[in-house]
Amino acid sequence: MTDPRAYPDRPFLAVSAAIIHDGRVLIVRRARPPAGGIHTLPGGVVEAGETLDEAVRREVREETGFEIDPVSLIDYREVILRDRDERVARHFVILPFAARWRGGALALNDEVSEGRWMTPPELDGLKTTEGLAEIVAAAFRIVGGAR
Numbered sequence: 001m002t003d004p005r006a007y008p009d010r011p012f013l014a015v016s017a018a019i020i021h022d023g024r025v026l027i028v029r030r031a032r033p034p035a036g037g038i039h040t041l042p043g044g045v046v047e048a049g050e051t052l053d054e055a056v057r058r059e060v061r062e063e064t065g066f067e068i069d070p071v072s073l074i075d076y077r078e079v080i081l082r083d084r085d086e087r088v089a090r091h092f093v094i095l096p097f098a099a100r101w102r103g104g105a106l107a108l109n110d111e112v113s114e115g116r117w118m119t120p121p122e123l124d125g126l127k128t129t130e131g132l133a134e135i136v137a138a139a140f141r142i143v144g145g146a147r
Contacts, residue, residue: 005045011078011091015056016043018139019068021101024117025136027126028063031113034081034090040129041096042112056097064115065107068099074138077131098139 005012018041019026028042042063046055053070060068074096081090106115120140123133 005090005092007087007089008091011093013046014044014092014094015046015052015059016041016094016096016135017056017060017068017070017099018074018096018136019060019066019099019101020139020143020145021117023145024119025139026064026066026101027116027118027123027128028108028112029114031111035129037113037127038129039123039126040132041135042115043094043096044111045092052095052097056099060099061104063109063112064104066104067102069102070097070099072098072142074098074135074142077129077135079130096135096139098142100143 026042027039029039030036042060043056044059044063046052050058056070057068060066077094077096079090079092079094080088083089108115120133120136123136
């Protein structure tokens with residue numbers, strides 16, 4: 001099966017959530033290429049007709065089983081991956097949100113291999129997506145320790 005996100009003719013819009021609960025943030029590890037093994041935030045592509053709020057809630061629910069309350073857009077990130085011939089192999093514009101955990105039991109789907117609550121210092125030394133520590137720090141400034 002061909003990956004519709006490979007060699008796109010346009011960027012894909014995606015969302016992610018820095019979910020804060022009891023002084024920790026939920027970090028997931030991607031299970032499949034191209035980001036397999038990398039620690040990041042839960043999230044994914046916005047579907048046509050879906051609001052950003054709906055998309056971030058759905059993606060978190062699908063990947064983790066958790067219900068969240070998005071609080072605020074943090075920033076944006078662009079991921080552009082090129083192949084050896086400098087052709088655009090992937091292009092995502094990602095909108096990370098600060099969010100509060102509302103409930104649910106951790107139930108990972110096949111896109112993530114691990115999910116765990118971590119303090120910001122515990123991110124040090126992990127292989128993460130670019131700018132993850134800054135996004136997490138911003139989420140804590142916006143949401144606080146969220147109980």
